[in-house]
Structure formats: structure tokens, C-alpha cells
Amino acid sequence: MDVSTGPGGPLNICLSDDGLYATHVSGKALIVHSSVASENKEVQIASVKENGLKSLKYFNVGSSLGESDSQIASQRRILSANDARISVWQLTPLEISAEIEGIEPGALAIDFGADENEVLVFHAWHTKLSIHSLVNGRSSVIKSPKFAHHLGFGYRPNTRELAILLKPETSDLLTVHEPRSYDLINRMVLPTIDAQGLKWSPDGKWIAIWDIASAGTKVLIFTADGQLFRSYSGPSGVDDTFDFGVKQIEWRPVSHRGTSETLAVGKVNGTIDLLRTHTFSSVATLSHVFQAHQQSPNIWRERYTSAAGDADYVEASCSSALSMSPESAGLSRGVLTMTFSSDGCLLASVDTARQNVVWIWSLDGTPRLASALVHEQPVRQIAWHPSTPQLLINTVTNALPAIRWWSPQDHPLIARVPVQRSESGKYDVKWTTGSNGDSTFWFGSSEEHVIGYLAVQDGGVQFEVLNSISSRVNEGHVGGLGR
Known part of the structure; x- marks a missing residue:
């Protein structure tokens, strides 16, 4: 959870991804609360070198099979940054483990990379992405990243190859890079007008990229090494005269078979196409319309x-x-939010036309509306x-x-x-x-x-x-x- 502040304001409370740690800054004090939900609450305080911190960012620790609590705790890091310096703190005990100085002014975003020992810096004007290794002190550079947010790049689950969208000139590019060395695996010129983002499937087999809505429905599916596998342009047999394109996409969590079996495509017309990953064709369409x-x-x-x-x-x-549920006036239509339950059996969504309604869909068997909350x-x-x-x-x-x-x-x-x-x-x-x-x-x-x-x-x-x-x-x- 990344947080930032305006000039002279307090830095907001920052929570770790698992919610077990909370951090904020007061003056020159970095304050970390741990064991927040237990009786043995702990608070650690450390001094930062100067005022003017612009962001705090936790490294999101994932529990791998066989890792002990102490191993997971040793991976916990928090990143603090201002205009000139990045500090990476370990949490047990709270102290600086690494610093990066001489940062170019105007950085668009600063984040952790593939693990707690890498730091990403997206430079001003999207000129380049610098990846700093805290282990060997080396830096890798990727030129012309298209975006400086999470929809512009992603690490493959488990093996940590990097997929990133680039915009060096007029065409969108997808490049895939080796972990740690960031050597190029593949480079593809995309058949897109203006790619809006990419997302890895949770099983790491696929990369999905969607085009701007004005291009109509266009979702490109790539293999993990960056080869084009399928292009989805909407349900077969449906009149595409009123195809207003894609708003967002979301992968279903990994099933008990160990695979990501469904891709949800949220459309500007307020529907959701459900694609099965063995063919990447639509098997059902969900519509945000009450049947009176x-x-x-x-x-x-x-x-x-x-x-x-x-x-x-x-x-x-x-x-x-x-x-x-009156129709919202003056707003473009589209699926505002989609999120799957942890087992993938339920999908919750919100549509911009009726932003006060949560729709909950059951995906067991034939997809259907299970509940709605108004x-x-x-x-x-x-x-x-x-x-x-x-x-x-x-x-x-x-x-x-x-x-x-x-x-x-x-x-x-x-x-x-x-x-x-x-x-x-x-x-x-x-x-x-x-x-x-x-x-x-x-x-x-x-x-x-x-x-x-x-x-x-x-x-x-x-x-x-x-x-x-x-x-x-x-x-x-x-x-x-x-x-």
C-alpha cells in the first residue's frame, strides 16, 4: 500500500499487504506498529535523516511453502523516499539496511522490484526505469516505460521474469526480461492503438494486455516468453456495432488444479465477458441489469x-x-470494479451506471447472479x-x-x-x-x-x-x- 502526501502535510498511515504492520512518519520519526492485532503490541521508532518524505512502501512478503515465520520476518522491508534519497529499512529490528542517493529529481514512482533486495525508480517523463540491486550495487536500465504504475509492468509469479509495456516512439512494445540480470527474453511490437495495461495470470502461464476502449474489444494473450497466443475481440455471433471496448480485466485465482481457468473482461457497455483459458473464448456474459x-x-x-x-x-x-439505483449522470459507462473471492467461486463487481450496487456472481456451474447489495x-x-x-x-x-x-x-x-x-x-x-x-x-x-x-x-x-x-x-x- 503506497502512500504519499502534499507539501507540508503528514504522511498517511501505510499498511503492509497482509495488514500485520502499520507505519507512519511524524516529523523525523519513522514509527512502526507490529503485532497490531495481538495483546503484545509492539512499537518501534527510528529517526529519518530529513523531513520531506514523499512515500512509504512495504515489500509484500508472500509465504512460500516451507518458509518459517522467522524467514518471512527477515524478508520484511519498508521503503521511504524523498526527492534525493531512498532508504530501505529492515523491520526486525527497525534500522536502515540500504540507501540509494543521488536520485534524479521528479521520479514518477519508486517501488520494490522482484524481491526485497531490488528497488525500481521510474524517472521523469517516462525516459527510463532503473532497477537497483541492493545485493551487488548494480543497476539495470529499461528505456521508455509506458506507465509508472502497476498496470504497466508485472513480475511472473514464482519465477519473477519481468513483463513491461514500452512506448519508445509511436508503437506499443512488450518486452520480457530475465530475473535479476534483466537480460531480454523477447520483444514484441503490439498490434494495439494504445495499450492500457498488462496482467500476468496467477499461474504464470499467460500475459494479458488490453487495448484502449475506442479500439473495440481487444485483449491479447501472450505466452510467458512473450509470444502472441490469442486475440479476443468479443463473443462470437454478437453484433459488434455497439462494442465500446474494454474497461479492465481480472484473472480468476488459481484453481485446485493449479491453473488459472478464467479471465474476466469488464466492458465499457457494463457487461463482463468470462473467458476460459483453454481457448480464450467467451463462455458467458454477465450484465449489470436488474430484471424488474x-x-x-x-x-x-x-x-x-x-x-x-x-x-x-x-x-x-x-x-x-x-x-x-438511478443511472449516474455525466459519467462514462463501464465496469468500475471486479474482484474474485479467494477460491474463485464468487465474483463481486460494481458498475459506473449504478455505483451504489455491489453485484455478487456465483461461478459454480452456470454463472448466475447470487446476490446484490443496494x-x-x-x-x-x-x-x-x-x-x-x-x-x-x-x-x-x-x-x-x-x-x-x-x-x-x-x-x-x-x-x-x-x-x-x-x-x-x-x-x-x-x-x-x-x-x-x-x-x-x-x-x-x-x-x-x-x-x-x-x-x-x-x-x-x-x-x-x-x-x-x-x-x-x-x-x-x-x-x-x-x-
């Missing part, structure tokens, strides 16, 4: 229950859901639990901060969260990754985060706080540990 004549017990409507802003979910008909305000974020079919829904609200929870077996819930109200109405949510499958998560704004879980008490549901962290503290007071 149908009644469904799986549609839930948000209802306010008090003047104070408390709310719950009640069952609703399709016609009732339609009445709460809210008073636009949906900001949806997040599946990392191992069980639980969904957190976060809406934009400047009323009482609250979290919405859904599971296929239970009545969905809405619970107030005890954080300071944000005038923008924008909060963030992140599950923690626990070894015992716990259901703790973070909720908060740029200034304050709390971690806890939902508990049913006295017939109602409430958020139980385990820890709270505020970025509005000074070096002498790093409070907010527990409530």
Missing part, C-alpha cells in the same frame, strides 16, 4: 434505522432495487477475505463511519466503526492475513486507522477495536495503542 419482473430473496437494500445514522440490510425485490451512497471499495468467502463493502459517506459485511450463508450486516468522522467521507478497509483464518480488518481514514472484528452482542452487531493508530502524533507520543 423477478423477485429474489438474495437482493439486500440498505435501510437507515435511526436518526443517528445507524443502518441495516433488508430483503428487497428487483423493482425496489431499481428505485434506489446502498444509499456510492461504493468506494470491496474486499474479499484472503481465505474465506466474506466480503467487506466500504461506501463513501460523510455521516457515521460504518462497514458492511456479506457472506453467502448469513444475513449481511452493517456496523458502525469508532473512528473520527472524515469530512471527505472516504475511508479505506483491509483484511489482515492470519494463520488461523481470523476475520480482523483495518478501517480508517488518512489520519486514523483502527483494527478489529465484528461481534454479535445483544442481538446486534458491533465493531470490537483491538488497536487504533493515529498519524497526528509527535515523536514523544505514539499513543493510540488500544482502547
Whole structure:
């Protein structure tokens, strides 16, 4: 989770990908909270060399088979950067393990590379990407990266080859590079007008690239070594007169067979094409349209229950859901969000035409709408639990901060969260990754985060706080540990 700040503002709270660490900067103090969800909460503080940090970034540690907790802990790093210096910190104990100085001004993005011992610097004006090795001090350069964000490049799962989109002149290029040495494996000129991004399949077999929407539906599938395998241009037998192109794509997680079996293609017309990877042809199309004549017990409507802003979910008909879901005016159409559950059996989506509705699709057997949740305000974020079919829904609200929870077996819930109200109405949510499958998560704004879980008490549901962290503290007071 990358965070940044404007001139003179505090650096926001930065969470590790697994949610087990939280970091922020106060003055010249780097403050790291660990064991945040346990009784033995720990805080480490270290001094940074100067004010003006622009970003914090965790290296996202993945647990490989056979790795011990101590091995995983030794891989944990956090990167801090300003206009001239990059510092890489180890977390146990908190101290600088490497520094890179003399950075060219105006860097577009700074991130970790293939592992915790590589740092990527995207230079101003997209002139080049520098990959710095913290092991041998050497640097590799790739010229003319098209983007300086995660859709412009990606590392192959497990083996860590780099695939990256380049734009040296008028044509888009795909290049694939060896891990560590970054020697060129393959270079392909793309038959695209303006490629919008690439994504590796979770099994590492495929690279998918999609073209700008004005080109119509165009998704290119490449093998892991950069050879063109298929080109998808929409379902067969469908009139393409109103083909408005692709908005985004998302791979289904690896199945029990060890393969990525489905690619979801979110379209500008508000539909989702599901492609099977053995042919990369469409097997089903999902449409974000309520059928008003149908009644469904799986549609839930948000209802306010008090003047104070408390709310719950009640069952609703399709016609009732339609009445709460006016078409958004002045916005381009398209699939706004798509995300698969950890087992790949469910897909949650939000469409820009009705941004207050979360659609949940079952992909077991014939794909179908399993449930829909209709809210008073636009949906900001949806997040599946990392191992069980639980969904957190976060809406934009400047009323009482609250979290919405859904599971296929239970009545969905809405619970107030005890954080300071944000005038923008924008909060963030992140599950923690626990070894015992716990259901703790973070909720908060740029200034304050709390971690806890939902508990049913006295017939109602409430958020139980385990820890709270505020970025509005000074070096002498790093409070907010527990409530």
C-alpha cells in the first residue's frame, strides 16, 4: 500500500499487504506498529535523516511453502523516499539496511522490484526505469516505460521474469526480461492503438494486455516468453456495432488444479465477458441489469434505522432495487470494479451506471447472479477475505463511519466503526492475513486507522477495536495503542 502526501502535510498511515504492520512518519520519526492485532503490541521508532518524505512502501512478503515465520520476518522491508534519497529499512529490528542517493529529481514512482533486495525508480517523463540491486550495487536500465504504475509492468509469479509495456516512439512494445540480470527474453511490437495495461495470470502461464476502449474489444494473450497466443475481440455471433471496448480485466485465482481457468473482461457497455483459458473464448456474459419482473430473496437494500445514522440490510425485490439505483449522470459507462473471492467461486463487481450496487456472481456451474447489495451512497471499495468467502463493502459517506459485511450463508450486516468522522467521507478497509483464518480488518481514514472484528452482542452487531493508530502524533507520543 503506497502512500504519499502534499507539501507540508503528514504522511498517511501505510499498511503492509497482509495488514500485520502499520507505519507512519511524524516529523523525523519513522514509527512502526507490529503485532497490531495481538495483546503484545509492539512499537518501534527510528529517526529519518530529513523531513520531506514523499512515500512509504512495504515489500509484500508472500509465504512460500516451507518458509518459517522467522524467514518471512527477515524478508520484511519498508521503503521511504524523498526527492534525493531512498532508504530501505529492515523491520526486525527497525534500522536502515540500504540507501540509494543521488536520485534524479521528479521520479514518477519508486517501488520494490522482484524481491526485497531490488528497488525500481521510474524517472521523469517516462525516459527510463532503473532497477537497483541492493545485493551487488548494480543497476539495470529499461528505456521508455509506458506507465509508472502497476498496470504497466508485472513480475511472473514464482519465477519473477519481468513483463513491461514500452512506448519508445509511436508503437506499443512488450518486452520480457530475465530475473535479476534483466537480460531480454523477447520483444514484441503490439498490434494495439494504445495499450492500457498488462496482467500476468496467477499461474504464470499467460500475459494479458488490453487495448484502449475506442479500439473495440481487444485483449491479447501472450505466452510467458512473450509470444502472441490469442486475440479476443468479443463473443462470437454478437453484433459488434455497439462494442465500446474494454474497461479492465481480472484473472480468476488459481484453481485446485493449479491453473488459472478464467479471465474476466469488464466492458465499457457494463457487461463482463468470462473467458476460459483453454481457448480464450467467451463462455458467458454477465450484465449489470436488474430484471424488474423477478423477485429474489438474495437482493439486500440498505435501510437507515435511526436518526443517528445507524443502518441495516433488508430483503428487497428487483423493482425496489431499481428505485434506489438511478443511472449516474455525466459519467462514462463501464465496469468500475471486479474482484474474485479467494477460491474463485464468487465474483463481486460494481458498475459506473449504478455505483451504489455491489453485484455478487456465483461461478459454480452456470454463472448466475447470487446476490446484490443496494446502498444509499456510492461504493468506494470491496474486499474479499484472503481465505474465506466474506466480503467487506466500504461506501463513501460523510455521516457515521460504518462497514458492511456479506457472506453467502448469513444475513449481511452493517456496523458502525469508532473512528473520527472524515469530512471527505472516504475511508479505506483491509483484511489482515492470519494463520488461523481470523476475520480482523483495518478501517480508517488518512489520519486514523483502527483494527478489529465484528461481534454479535445483544442481538446486534458491533465493531470490537483491538488497536487504533493515529498519524497526528509527535515523536514523544505514539499513543493510540488500544482502547
